[in-house]
Amino acid sequence: MTSSLLDGLNPQQLEAVTLPQMSALILAGAGSGKTRVLTTRIAWLIQTGQVSSMGLLAVTFTNKAAREMLTRISAMLPINPRGMWVGTFHGLCNRLLRAHHRDAQLPQGFQILDSTDQLALVKRVMRGLGVDDDKYPPRQAQWFINGNKEAGLRAASVETTDDFSRRFNDVYAAYERQCQTEGVVDFAELLLRCHELLQRNEVLRAHYQARFRHILVDEFQDTNKLQYSWLKLLAGRDAAVLAVGDDDQSIYAFRGADIGNMAAFERDFRIDKVIKLEQNYRSHGNILDAANALISRNRERLGKNLWTDAGQGEPLRIYEAPTDGDEARFIVEESRALHRDGIRFGEMALLYRSNAQSRVLEHTLFSAGISYRVYGGLRFFERQEIKHALAYLRLVSNPEDDGAMLRIVNFPTRGIGNRSIEQLQEASKVRGTSLWQTACSSSLSGKAGTSIGIFVKLIEGLKHSVTGLPLSEIVEQVVDGSGLKQHYQTEKEGTERLENLDELVNAAATFVVEDGYDPAAERGGAVDPNDPLSALNSFLAHAALEAGEHQAGAGDDAMQLMTVHSAKGLEFQSVFISGLEEGLFPHENSINEDNGIEEERRLMYVALTRARQRLYLSYAQSRMLHGQTRYGMPSRFLDEIPETLMKRLNSKPVSSWSSPSMRGFGSFPPVSTATTTAGTWRIGQNVTHPKFGAGVIVNAEGRGADARVQVNFRDTGMKWLALEYAKLAAG
DNA sequence: CCTCATTGAGTTTTT
DNA sequence: CTCAATGAGG
Numbered sequence: 001m002t003s004s005l006l007d008g009l010n011p012q013q014l015e016a017v018t019l020p021q022m023s024a025l026i027l028a029g030a031g032s033g034k035t036r037v038l039t040t041r042i043a044w045l046i047q048t049g050q051v052s053s054m055g056l057l058a059v060t061f062t063n064k065a066a067r068e069m070l071t072r073i074s075a076m077l078p079i080n081p082r083g084m085w086v087g088t089f090h091g092l093c094n095r096l097l098r099a100h101h102r103d104a105q106l107p108q109g110f111q112i113l114d115s116t117d118q119l120a121l122v123k124r125v126m127r128g129l130g131v132d133d134d135k136y137p138p139r140q141a142q143w144f145i146n147g148n149k150e151a152g153l154r155a156a157s158v159e160t161t162d163d164f165s166r167r168f169n170d171v172y173a174a175y176e177r178q179c180q181t182e183g184v185v186d187f188a189e190l191l192l193r194c195h196e197l198l199q200r201n202e203v204l205r206a207h208y209q210a211r212f213r214h215i216l217v218d219e220f221q222d223t224n225k226l227q228y229s230w231l232k233l234l235a236g237r238d239a240a241v242l243a244v245g246d247d248d249q250s251i252y253a254f255r256g257a258d259i260g261n262m263a264a265f266e267r268d269f270r271i272d273k274v275i276k277l278e279q280n281y282r283s284h285g286n287i288l289d290a291a292n293a294l295i296s297r298n299r300e301r302l303g304k305n306l307w308t309d310a311g312q313g314e315p316l317r318i319y320e321a322p323t324d325g326d327e328a329r330f331i332v333e334e335s336r337a338l339h340r341d342g343i344r345f346g347e348m349a350l351l352y353r354s355n356a357q358s359r360v361l362e363h364t365l366f367s368a369g370i371s372y373r374v375y376g377g378l379r380f381f382e383r384q385e386i387k388h389a390l391a392y393l394r395l396v397s398n399p400e401d402d403g404a405m406l407r408i409v410n411f412p413t414r415g416i417g418n419r420s421i422e423q424l425q426e427a428s429k430v431r432g433t434s435l436w437q438t439a440c441s442s443s444l445s446g447k448a449g450t451s452i453g454i455f456v457k458l459i460e461g462l463k464h465s466v467t468g469l470p471l472s473e474i475v476e477q478v479v480d481g482s483g484l485k486q487h488y489q490t491e492k493e494g495t496e497r498l499e500n501l502d503e504l505v506n507a508a509a510t511f512v513v514e515d516g517y518d519p520a521a522e523r524g525g526a527v528d529p530n531d532p533l534s535a536l537n538s539f540l541a542h543a544a545l546e547a548g549e550h551q552a553g554a555g556d557d558a559m560q561l562m563t564v565h566s567a568k569g570l571e572f573q574s575v576f577i578s579g580l581e582e583g584l585f586p587h588e589n590s591i592n593e594d595n596g597i598e599e600e601r602r603l604m605y606v607a608l609t610r611a612r613q614r615l616y617l618s619y620a621q622s623r624m625l626h627g628q629t630r631y632g633m634p635s636r637f638l639d640e641i642p643e644t645l646m647k648r649l650n651s652k653p654v655s656s657w658s659s660p661s662m663r664g665f666g667s668f669p670p671v672s673t674a675t676t677t678a679g680t681w682r683i684g685q686n687v688t689h690p691k692f693g694a695g696v697i698v699n700a701e702g703r704g705a706d707a708r709v710q711v712n713f714r715d716t717g718m719k720w721l722a723l724e725y726a727k728l729a730a731g
Numbered sequence: 732c733c734t735c736a737t738t739g740a741g742t743t744t745t746t
Numbered sequence: 747c748t749c750a751a752t753g754a755g756g
Contacts, residue, residue, distance in 0.1 A: 627748085
């Protein structure tokens with residue numbers, strides 16, 4: 001009976017799936033059947049009776065990956081995957097913290113802040129401390145807090161070396177206190193709190209260590225220090241941990257992912273089994289050869305070479321466009337041609353390094369009447385009207401939630417302006433209580449007091465009328481009773497927002513059915529039958545943890561537009577990688593970072609390996625960015641792919657750029673020049689410098705002794721040079 | 732208290 | 747360019 005499960009696995013996959021009870025590291029290259037190995041391993045373990053579905057834990061980074069895993073498992077096994085511990089790091093931690101909220105020192109209905117909520121709270125805390133937010137940007141404070149939490153550090157244990165970090169740490173400490181009093185946790189807190197819970201509570205730790213005999217980790221290369229430590233705690237001495245990852249696809253170092261965890265894992269878990277999955281079932285040979293050649297330039301690799309038996313296929317197509325608009329038009333033409341050849345638009349992906357690039361592409365696709373779908377926009381639970389509705393629901397569930405209160409106390413407007421809110425905050429600070437409590441005590445005088453009193457009555461009324469109702473009716477009543485519906489009915493642009501509010505009611509209704517709100521759920525489930533609003537709390541947690549689908553798709557057969565980051569894990573028949581220019585991809589900010597170029601190169605590797613059959617790489621000589629035209633050079637990554645694998649559609653392999661005025665096409669920018677006695681320098685002109693090498697003039701000003709040019713050097717980046725001193729040569 | 736105008740800053744992203 | 751955050755004026 002097991003044979004059908006294992007059919008069609010290659011020897012390495014088979015070995016990984018049928019490993020005995022031991023920890024192991026699987027290096028799974030792009031398109032090598034990683035998810036298949038993970039899910040088949042789980043099915044095999046259960047089917048052969050080595051472990052019950054309760055005794056294993058599988059952890060992923062995204063909800064999508066977790067869902068995919070559950071779907072595939074239930075297709076292989078006749079079991080209800082509901083009770084299984086398969087989920088994201090954050091989802092699983094949430095589950096543990098709900099089950100043991102007392103031990104974790106959290107209120108029953110603790111709420112989860114998404115990063116926007118978190119930033120708002122950080123700002124609020126900073127204002128309370130009187131921190132100058134010009135000198136100490138709130139975003140940096142947020143980064144500081146999350147960074148330390150991800151390193152496992154509380155404010156009390158952070159070592160501050162300079163005034164700067166000392167001040168940020170003051171904010172961190174105050175932020176911690178505020179979260180605790182409001183009963184809210186941010187994403188990093190879910191992990192840290194859970195980690196502390198397991199570390200502190202020996203009984204609990206022993207319980208879970210005994211329970212989870214098998215732990216499987218997806219995308220292991222993306223784990224941060226805290227997640228790794230959490231895994232170690234949960235695994236204890238005896239659990240078999242199967243870590244699946246690909247060091248070449250580590251593209252999240254910027255948010256704390258630590259590739260060092262792979263080496264640490266081999267050491268800490270005394271791994272003697274490293275299995276490499278190198279056979280690729282996705283791409284044609286030329287694509288893989290290009291990816292292999294590119295990634296071989298990275299020095300810090302565990303080493304891996306993908307191969308395929310699918311044949312070489314087509315060469316990579318390279319296109320040089322005069323402007324970003326021309327690049328977009330080229331992509332439109334090519335995609336139309338592909339479509340004529342029978343390829344669905346949904347099988348084509350258009351990738352870019354940064355979201356700002358999507359605008360021109362979208363515009364051109366739109367004018368051409370090609371349907372497309374952009375990933376990475378505002379997601380459902382992040383929309384303004386939804387956040388407002390959720391804030392009402394949060395306040396109904398947990399009145400101490402100052403963030404929710406501030407969001408809606410005057411929305412829709414009810415005559416509570418900044419002045420009243422300041423008074424309320426002031427009074428709360430003096431009394432040391434939440435805004436809600438202060439508001440209830442009606443210690444405020446005059447008009448402000450009355451308006452706030454009305455608001456308090458509104459929320460209390462909502463809470464009263466809603467208690468005991470099924471979830472979807474709670475949401476419906478609150479959306480109605482809050483006045484949000486009325487507000488958007490009168491607003492002229494409010495139709496879509498109204499639809500979204502209706503959709504929120506629908507989401508609540510389907511949440512009950514699909515997402516397993518079940519009061520009889522086993523211990524450790526997300527629902528506590530003692531809490532009258534427990535369904536609401538689960539729903540709110542769901543909203544924060546799974547922000548919902550990105551922007552709805554425009555049609556069934558739509559071209560897929562996304563950043564390279566969000567393309568990880570996906571594959572397409574045809575892929576366009578656009579904007580391959582120095583400064584964009586690799587991004588200029590990463591050029592000076594430690595190992596920045598290596599991470600960009602891995603990003604490029606991920607981009608290349610998304611394609612099954614056809615791959616286009618394009619770049620533009622000039623591009624509108626931040627409202628002004630910028631000139632760049634072709635990305636160094638183009639030079640790192642063997643010329644033999646490429647077909648240059650319209651350019652020379654030598655990456656030399658003629659100046660715009662030498663070209664016979666395109667629209668020229670207003671030529672700005674710098675003049676010296678030696679001659680005139682022009683934007684777009686190629687130059688070489690004895691020290692900095694080759695580059696392009698991107699800006700020029702002045703004459704004579706004051707003449708300066710800004711040059712984008714391919715190796716050293718952007719520099720302003722005074723022409724009087726710099727030994728600049730044309731060409 | 733609300734609305735309009737000006738100013739400034741601007742990778743990558745999931746949870 | 748375009749979004750977000752301040753400040754002046756109704």
